[in-house]
Amino acid sequence: MPRISAATVGEHRAQTRERILRAVSRLSRDQGIDAISMTEVAGEAQITRTVLYNYFPDKAALLLAFTERVTHYFIEAYERELPERATPAERLRVFVGLQLDGLLAHPHPGPADLSAALGPDAYQRLADHVEPMQRILTGIIDSGVASGDFHAPDVTATARMILAVIGAERVPLLSGAVTPREAEEIVSGFVLRGLSRHTAEPA
Secondary structure, eight states: OOOOOOSSHHHHHHHHHHHHHHHHHHHHHHHOGGGOOHHHHHHHHTSOHHHHHHHOSSHHHHHHHHHHHHHHHHHHHHHHHSOTTOOHHHHHHHHHHHHHHHHHHSOOOOHHHHHHHHOHHHHHHHHHHTHHHHHHHHHHHHHHHHHTSBOOSOHHHHHHHHHHHHHTTHHHHHHTSSOHHHHHHHHHHHHHHHHBHHHHSOO
């Protein structure tokens, strides 16, 4: 197996960890995160299983680290792609589009399946790792309510429902029934109509 050259032990560990997480990313595109085994990850990363377990003691720890990495990339991409002086609706469309791209790039089961696979404690830690993305969404909704563009009496519940609508496109996306851009139009259109003050208020 190839050796990783590094000036220090710390750099060597960082490079190995990066190699492992890149392996998870590649494997998840082919078979979904829930179906990946530790043996497959070690093979894809070109390390032994013993080395892998030195970095991640179990699959739950590996998925937590990978989720944290994906969340970090999402936030960077969101800030990079957001138009200057974007309206709440534009910000929401960017958020939805990036979430759908992430579903396609890193397929994963729904919350109920993940909870069953990881157990309640690990699943809660997983939920904590994606909390920054939820904060972005609630911030978008808050700004739309403040500007008068959105109607959302319960912002937290509204954010939860929007994430559920995004997740509902997971199967159509992975099966090829819709493209990411088609899914973006479906989800964004549905959500924005639901948030519209004109829709919410009677004539």
